[in-house]
Amino acid sequence: GQQVMQIPQYQHVQEGEDFTTYCNSSTTLSNIQWYKQRPGGHPVFLIQLVKSGEVKKQKRLTFQFGEAKKNSSLHITATQTTDVGTYFCAGPAGGGSQGNLIFGKGTKLSVKP
Amino acid sequence: EPEVTQTPSHQVTQMGQEVILRCVPISNHLYFYWYRQILGQKVEFLVSFYNNEISEKSEIFDDQFSVERPDGSNFTLKIRSTKLEDSAMYFCASRGSSYNEQFFGPGTRLTVL
Numbered sequence: 001g002q003q004v005m006q007i008p009q010y011q012h013v014q015e016g017e018d019f020t021t022y023c024n025s026s027t028t029l030s031n032i033q034w035y036k037q038r039p040g041g042h043p044v045f046l047i048q049l050v051k052s053g054e055v056k057k058q059k060r061l062t063f064q065f066g067e068a069k070k071n072s073s074l075h076i077t078a079t080q081t082t083d084v085g086t087y088f089c090a091g092p093a094g095g096g097s098q099g100n101l102i103f104g105k106g107t108k109l110s111v112k113p
Numbered sequence: 114e115p116e117v118t119q120t121p122s123h124q125v126t127q128m129g130q131e132v133i134l135r136c137v138p139i140s141n142h143l144y145f146y147w148y149r150q151i152l153g154q155k156v157e158f159l160v161s162f163y164n165n166e167i168s169e170k171s172e173i174f175d176d177q178f179s180v181e182r183p184d185g186s187n188f189t190l191k192i193r194s195t196k197l198e199d200s201a202m203y204f205c206a207s208r209g210s211s212y213n214e215q216f217f218g219p220g221t222r223l224t225v226l
Contacts, residue, residue: 031213033213033214033215035217036172041219042146042204042218042219042220043156043204043217044217044218045214045215045216048213048214077165088155088156090156093158093169099144099146099161099208099213100146100158100160100161100169100171101148101156101158101215102158103148103156104152104155105155106155109122109162
C-alpha cells in the first residue's frame, strides 16, 4: 500500500546548527503537509505544498516539494531549543477525497543548548 | 482562536471493556477524523467522517470501532471491547471545506490493562 517514509528518524544538533529532514512517498502526491509535534503534544500544522518544485519559507524553516511530487524536505537554519519536537510529513491517502492523511514516521529533533 | 477539544485526557480501562472517546471539532468544520499514535510511533489514520457518515476508514478501524456525531457538535469514537494493543494516544482532527489543514485536538491517552 501507499507509504510515506522519512529520514532520519532522529537528529541531535547543537543549537545554531542546521537541520534537514527528508520525506519520500511511494506515490505521487497532490499535496504534502508538514506537522510539528512537541514532546507530549499533538501534531500542529506547519505548511502545505501543492505545486511541483514549490519552495516555501517560514522564518528559519524552508520547505521544498520535489519536481515529481513524490519527495519533500524541511530545512531549519540555525536551530534553536524551541525547534525541539518531531517533524512529520503527511500526504493524502491515494484516491481519497476526504483528506485523510498518511503520515511519515517523523524525525525527532533534539537541540543541545 | 478556535480549537479542537478532547475528553478525557487520559482513560484507563480493563481489557474487554467499552470506551468512548469524545471530541468537539471546530464549529464550522465539515470533515472530521480520528487518528491514533502508539507511543513513539507515527500517527495512523483510523477514520474520516463527512456529512454524517463515514467516508473512509483504515484497516485498523475494524468492527470493534464506531464513530458517531450524536448532536451536531460532539464527535465520538467508541471501542466496543478493548484489547491491550488499543493502548495509544487517540487524536481527533477537523478541517474546513476550502483548505486541507487539519486541526488536531490534544489527544486522549488510552491505557488498556
